[in-house]
Each structure stands twice: as C-alpha cells, then as structure tokens.
Amino acid sequence: MTNAYRQNISIFLTAWLSLTLCGTTFAFDVIQALPAQPLFPGDNPSTAAKIELGKQLFFDPRLSIDGRFSCNVCHNLAAGGDDDGAVGRISQQRLNRSAPTLWNVSHMSTYYWDARARSLEEQATDHLLDPRVMAMGTADALVQRLNQIAGYRQAFAGAFNENVSGKGAISMPNIAKAIAAFERTLVTPNSAFDRYVKGDKKAISESAQRGFKLFDDTGCLSCHFGVNFAGPAPGPALNMGDGFYELFPNHLGSRYDEKYDLASDIGRYQVTLDERHKYMWRVPGLRNIELTAPYFHNGKVASLDEAVRIMALTQLKTEFNQQQVNDVVAFLKTLTGEIPSITLPRLPETEGLSLMVGNDSAAK
Amino acid sequence: MTNAYRQNISIFLTAWLSLTLCGTTFAFDVIQALPAQPLFPGDNPSTAAKIELGKQLFFDPRLSIDGRFSCNVCHNLAAGGDDDGAVGRISQQRLNRSAPTLWNVSHMSTYYWDARARSLEEQATDHLLDPRVMAMGTADALVQRLNQIAGYRQAFAGAFNENVSGKGAISMPNIAKAIAAFERTLVTPNSAFDRYVKGDKKAISESAQRGFKLFDDTGCLSCHFGVNFAGPAPGPALNMGDGFYELFPNHLGSRYDEKYDLASDIGRYQVTLDERHKYMWRVPGLRNIELTAPYFHNGKVASLDEAVRIMALTQLKTEFNQQQVNDVVAFLKTLTGEIPSITLPRLPETEGLSLMVGNDSAAK
Numbered sequence: 001m002t003n004a005y006r007q008n009i010s011i012f013l014t015a016w017l018s019l020t021l022c023g024t025t026f027a028f029d030v031i032q033a034l035p036a037q038p039l040f041p042g043d044n045p046s047t048a049a050k051i052e053l054g055k056q057l058f059f060d061p062r063l064s065i066d067g068r069f070s071c072n073v074c075h076n077l078a079a080g081g082d083d084d085g086a087v088g089r090i091s092q093q094r095l096n097r098s099a100p101t102l103w104n105v106s107h108m109s110t111y112y113w114d115a116r117a118r119s120l121e122e123q124a125t126d127h128l129l130d131p132r133v134m135a136m137g138t139a140d141a142l143v144q145r146l147n148q149i150a151g152y153r154q155a156f157a158g159a160f161n162e163n164v165s166g167k168g169a170i171s172m173p174n175i176a177k178a179i180a181a182f183e184r185t186l187v188t189p190n191s192a193f194d195r196y197v198k199g200d201k202k203a204i205s206e207s208a209q210r211g212f213k214l215f216d217d218t219g220c221l222s223c224h225f226g227v228n229f230a231g232p233a234p235g236p237a238l239n240m241g242d243g244f245y246e247l248f249p250n251h252l253g254s255r256y257d258e259k260y261d262l263a264s265d266i267g268r269y270q271v272t273l274d275e276r277h278k279y280m281w282r283v284p285g286l287r288n289i290e291l292t293a294p295y296f297h298n299g300k301v302a303s304l305d306e307a308v309r310i311m312a313l314t315q316l317k318t319e320f321n322q323q324q325v326n327d328v329v330a331f332l333k334t335l336t337g338e339i340p341s342i343t344l345p346r347l348p349e350t351e352g353l354s355l356m357v358g359n360d361s362a363a364k
Numbered sequence: 365m366t367n368a369y370r371q372n373i374s375i376f377l378t379a380w381l382s383l384t385l386c387g388t389t390f391a392f393d394v395i396q397a398l399p400a401q402p403l404f405p406g407d408n409p410s411t412a413a414k415i416e417l418g419k420q421l422f423f424d425p426r427l428s429i430d431g432r433f434s435c436n437v438c439h440n441l442a443a444g445g446d447d448d449g450a451v452g453r454i455s456q457q458r459l460n461r462s463a464p465t466l467w468n469v470s471h472m473s474t475y476y477w478d479a480r481a482r483s484l485e486e487q488a489t490d491h492l493l494d495p496r497v498m499a500m501g502t503a504d505a506l507v508q509r510l511n512q513i514a515g516y517r518q519a520f521a522g523a524f525n526e527n528v529s530g531k532g533a534i535s536m537p538n539i540a541k542a543i544a545a546f547e548r549t550l551v552t553p554n555s556a557f558d559r560y561v562k563g564d565k566k567a568i569s570e571s572a573q574r575g576f577k578l579f580d581d582t583g584c585l586s587c588h589f590g591v592n593f594a595g596p597a598p599g600p601a602l603n604m605g606d607g608f609y610e611l612f613p614n615h616l617g618s619r620y621d622e623k624y625d626l627a628s629d630i631g632r633y634q635v636t637l638d639e640r641h642k643y644m645w646r647v648p649g650l651r652n653i654e655l656t657a658p659y660f661h662n663g664k665v666a667s668l669d670e671a672v673r674i675m676a677l678t679q680l681k682t683e684f685n686q687q688q689v690n691d692v693v694a695f696l697k698t699l700t701g702e703i704p705s706i707t708l709p710r711l712p713e714t715e716g717l718s719l720m721v722g723n724d725s726a727a728k
Contacts, residue, residue, distance in 0.1 A: 304716030352668030
C-alpha cells in the first residue's frame with residue numbers, strides 16, 4: 001500500500017512541480033492550506049454536545065486509574081498539544097515513544113508512531129485501557145466509574161440521544177467517540193505558509209521560501225506532503241485509517257544512529273511482526289513543529305536544527321550546511337498556525353464523594 | 365496565639381449568636397459572605413500583567429524538573445482546585461498530605477496542612493524547589509530555565525517594570541509573586557449560603573438551615589468561622605500569615621483513629637518540634653467542600669457524610685444521627701460558589717528547542 005501511494009505521489013509531485021516551477025498556483029493537493037474545518041468520519045458526526053462532553057473527558061483525570069492524569073497532561077493544549085519530555089511517562093511507567101501533538105489530528109490518516117490505530121476512536125480506547133498509560137484496565141471499569149458521576153450520565157445521554165434515565169449511554173465506544181470529536185476540533189489554521197499557499201507571496205520570508213524549495217528539491221516532500229505534511233489525509237481518495245508510513249532511518253548506519261539511539265526501536269514491525277515493517281514509522285506531521293520539541297519517536301533530539309540535519313542525512317543522504325538548515329527551519333516555522341482559545345471545562349462532580357481513594361492506594 | 369484567637373472568637377460568637385438568635389442579621393464577621401474581590405498583600409499588588417503571567421506559570425509544566433507537572437495537575441482548576449487522589453503524588457514521589465484547594469485561597473491566613481508557610485509566595489517558592497514536588501532544586505536552576513524562554517523574559521519585564529533587555533526580572537521572588545497573584549484571583553462568590561447571609565432566606569433549604577444551626581450549636585463554628593470557615597482571614601486585625609491552627613483529633617482514641625489512620629501524622633509538630641504543636645493542623649476552609657473529596661490531611665475519607673461524622677466525634681465528642689449528618693452536609697453544599705471561567709493560557713515557546721531532554725532522563 002505504501003508503494004502504491006508512492007507511485008501516485010510521484011505522479012502528483014511531477015504535476016505539481018511543473019505547476020510551481022511556472023510560478024503559478026498550489027492548486028494540487030500535494031500541498032494545500034489547512035482547511036478551517038476538521039474532518040469527521042461518517043460514523044462519528046460532530047455535534048456541539050458531543051464536542052463539549054469530549055472536552056470534559058479530555059481534561060478529566062478521573063479517566064486514569066489513579067485519578068491523576070488527564071489526556072491534557074501529555075497532550076498539553078496550552079502548548080504544542082504534546083509534552084516537553086522526551087518520552088511519555090504516566091504514573092510509575094515510562095513509555096518508549098514521544099507524545100505526538102494533537103493539533104490538526106483530524107487530518108492524519110493513522111495514529112501512533114507505529115501506525116497501530118486506524119482511527120482516533122481506536123487510539124483513545126487503547127490509551128485509556130493500556131496499563132502503561134491511563135491504565136483503566138477494562139472498559140467495564142471505566143464505564144462503571146463514569147456512571148457514578150451524575151453530570152456524565154446526563155451529558156452522555158444528551159450527546160448520544162439516549163434516554164437520561166436509561167442505561168447504556170456511557171459506553172466505551174461513546175467515550176472514545178466524544179474524546180475523538182473534541183480532538184478533531186483542534187485545528188490551527190492560517191499559518192504564514194497557508195497564507196503563502198493562498199497567494200500572499202510576502203507571507204513568508206525569502207529564507208523560508210528558499211527553505212521550502214530545498215525541502216522540495218531534496219525530496220522531503222515525497223513523504224511530508226498533504227494537509228499536515230504527513231502523507232495522505234483521510235478523504236474521498238483514502239479511507240480514514242488506511243495508514244501511511246515510511247522507513248526511518250532510510251539509510252542505516254549514519255553517525256546519528258548511535259548518537260540519538262535512532263535504530264534500537266524498529267517501529268511498526270513490533271506491531272505486525274512483518275519483516276517488511278522493520279524501521280517503518282508513521283510519517284509525523286510538520287504543522288506547529290516548532291512547538292513540539294523534542295523530536296523523533298524517542299524524543300532524544302532537542303532542537304529543530306538538529307532534527308533537520310538528521311533527516312537530511314538519514315533519509316536522503318544529504319548534508320545540509322548551516323545556511324540550508326536555517327532556511328529549512330525558517331520554512332518549518334511558517335507552519336505554526338493560530339492556536340484556538342480554549343476555555344477550561346467544568347468537570348462534573350461526584351458531590352462530596354471521591355471515586356479515587358481505593359484506586360489511589362492500589363496504583364501506588 | 366491560638367488561645368488568644370479563641371478568646372476573641374468566643375466573644376465574637378457570643379455577640380453574633382445573640383444577633384442571629386433574634387433572627388436579625390449576619391453583620392458580624394464571624395460569618396460573612398465571600399467578597400467578590402480577593403485580598404492582595406501590600407508587597408505584591410495585583411496587576412493584570414502579573415496575573416496573566418502567573419496564570420501561564422501556573423499551567424506550565426516546565427516549572428517542574430522533568431517538564432511534566434504544572435501546578436494545575438494537583439490543583440485542578442477544572443475541578444475542585446485540588447486533585448481527586450488521597451495524597452499528592454508528583455513523578456515518582458508520593459506526598460503524605462492531600463492537595464488542598466486553591467479556590468478562595470487569598471482569604472486563608474496560613475498555608476499547608478501544617479501551616480508552615482505564612483504567605484502564598486512562600487508556599488509557591490517552597491513547592492517549586494521541594495524535591496518531592498516540582499523538584500527544581502534551586503532557585504537558580506528555575507530562573508536559568510525560564511530565562512531561556514523569550515516570552516517569559518518579556519512577560520516578567522512587563523509585569524515587574526524592568527527593562528526588557530536587562531536581566532533580573534526573572535527571579536525567584538518574582539516567579540512566586542506572579543503565581544500567587546494569579547492564585548488570589550481564584551474566587552468563587554455567590555454561593556447559596558452567601559445569598560442567604562445577605563438576606564435571601566430562601567436561598568438554602570430547610571435542611572441546610574437546620575444543618576447550619578447544628579453546625580453552630582455543636583461548636584463546629586468555633587474553629588470553622590470567617591470568610592472561608594477556616595479561622596481568621598488576613599486583614600486589618602490580623603497580619604497575613606499570622607496563622608491559625610487547631611488540634612485534630614481533639615479527642616484521641618475514637619474508633620475513627622485507626623480506621624482512617626488519623627493519628628499517625630502529628631501535624632505541625634513535625635515543622636516546629638514544639639510539644640504544644642503535636643496534632644495541630646491548619647483549619648481547612650469549607651467553601652466548595654463538596655468538590656474537594658477525599659477529605660482530611662491524609663485524604664483517606666472518601667465521603668463528606670463520613671467526614672462530618674468523624675469531625676463530630678473526634679472534635680466535639682458528639683454522635684450525629686443520619687438526619688443530622690444529612691442536614692450538616694446540606695448546609696456544607698450551600699458553600700459551593702460560582703467557579704469562574706478560565707481560558708487556558710498560551711505558554712511561551714522556546715521555538716524549535718526543548719529544555720527538557722536532559723532533565724527528563726535525569727528525573728527518571
């Protein structure tokens with residue numbers, strides 16, 4: 001499937017490059033401005049009630065076993081939609097991968113560094129139950145906990161058109177749908193690059209323009225294309241979750257492999273045990289990349305400059321000089337969009353009761 | 365000092381009770397409605413710039429050593445201004461006391477369960493450096509980190525009237541002042557009880573009215589009085605931080621001591637090593653108490669009902685029947701105020717750089 005994409009993309013790129021080289025437009029969807037509206041899949045349509053409920057759940061630490069960690073702790077929406085640490089760490093556990101940003105996540109075609117989830121709903125479910133993350137263990141445990149909170153019983157019934165007094169509105173699929181619906185609203189439109197693509201040629205600096213040309217000429221665009229510069233976005237031409245992933249490091253053995261431990265985690269192979277998936281990874285998006293340091297799946301690279309040097313060498317066997325690094329970084333910084341204002345939700349209370357006392361002790 | 369307060373309070377109470385028993389007013393400051401405006405100490409006046417900066421710092425996980433924990437993780441402003449866990453836990457460490465709420469904290473006269481801080485500024489400084497909490501270790505380490513963030517250099521210079529290009533605006537005292545200034549804005553006015561105190565006799569139920577009378581008759585009010593029902597508030601009659609604390613358990617040896625491990629932590633004595641301070645604790649405020657389960661310094665009591673039973677017996681040698689418990693809880697729930705809407709701040713970025721990569725590994 002990856003190869004099929006690559007062939008299509010080659011055709012796209014050829015068509016698109018001939019357009020851009022004539023100095024005309026960016027009409028082709030290899031490069032396109034971020035749509036102001038996120039994508040929603042057909043089986044989880046967006047509603048205001050569902051989004052508001054999802055926001056509560058996203059900020060509610062009671063969705064973790066010991067009541068301490070909300071989604072927002074690692075996917076911090078006051079910052080890059082990720083955390084500042086190298087790799088995720090919840091409670092006593094340390095994950096082996098860096099938390100990816102949630103900004104513009106509706107335009108991703110696959111989820112997790114190893115592309116093991118095909119929808120945001122699947123990703124949310126997995127993270128809530130995973131013993132290394134929110135650690136709820138079973139869907140029943142989570143559903144039972146939320147059913148004790150009157151405000152959630154009402155909100156789920158409202159968002160999913162169930163009878164308030166009836167049971168069943170709070171279910172694992174509905175929890176995941178609400179969280180995913182909220183996450184899909186996290187769009188950052190109107191970056192300088194978007195304005196540039198739409199025709200404002202002064203929206204980005206000359207250095208950034210050189211950087212974009214270099215990004216294209218060197219071959220970065222062959223993987224980092226589309227709305228999020230992360231390969232195909234879900235849409236008519238691609239079923240959501242069909243996935244898109246590439247080899248990293250493409251050229252094993254560079255000086256960076258050891259320096260940043262780039263080759264010890266072999267990526268998607270660990271999910272599929274398919275030999276062809278060794279060192280395969282989801283292509284990460286590049287929007288707001290200046291906000292999401294540190295970089296790479298293991299978060300071992302602190303600066304964007306260094307990340308650019310590494311990618312040039314490991315993927316394309318190219319050494320960038322400092323001016324080239326500066327130019328590409330200048331381009332990448334034009335991908336920072338307008339972060340929406342988010343009002344902290346009010347979490348529904350259990351009114352004079354903690355659901356956590358026993359769990360807190362158990363989770364020590 | 366505690367005894368001196370108690371004598372004054374006895375006089376106050378006598379005067380106030382004679383007023384209330386005549387069914388007149390609550391004019392006396394033993395009981396008073398929550399002022400809409402918080403108190404600010406003379407050496408840290410409130411300004412919009414300082415409050416906004418403090419809000420950024422409050423929500424910024426980079427103020428903890430591994431860049432993972434903001435103040436808001438344990439003092440969750442989407443909920444009760446505290447966490448749901450029994451006791452605080454940051455990173456690998458587990459604290460031995462429950463995180464207190466920050467709502468209406470400007471009206472407290474002392475800070476920490478053991479009253480060891482005399483101002484919010486002192487409390488913030490202590491928590492940022494404490495190896496069990498934010499674990500920054502030294503003020504220099506924190507100042508050095510924040511000085512690497514251009515947005516903070518500007519914001520501190522603006523909030524503290526320093527020259528932007530000059531050094532020194534980011535200092536431990538200024539960090540603490542900004543955080544404290546934000547925390548003081550966290551007021552929850554206009555509770556049902558406040559409306560009742562102001563004269564709306566239908567603002568609280570008959571059960572709550574009976575509960576309040578019982579709360580008063582039984583003697584709860586002798587410690588839980590004033591704006592926050594936590595003893596003297598800072599003000600003209602009391603220097604900020606003079607402190608107010610009381611004995612708990614007042615009557616050792618009740619059936620609850622063992623059940624909830626109430627007597628193993630001997631409170632303020634551990635700070636002062638003064639024999640008179642054994643089992644002395646800051647009197648916790650009661651506003652929004654229905655939002656701050658679990659209860660007591662060790663957070664071992666899950667429900668407000670049980671907390672009321674425990675207090676009646678351990679403090680006043682009184683057994684409440686279920687109706688009395690219900691009434692007092694009904695009264696306590698009238699103390700829930702209007703929680704202000706809070707917009708998530710945007711945290712200033714380091715633009716393509718992480719300050720955490722090394723620290724994250726070190727903090728494992």
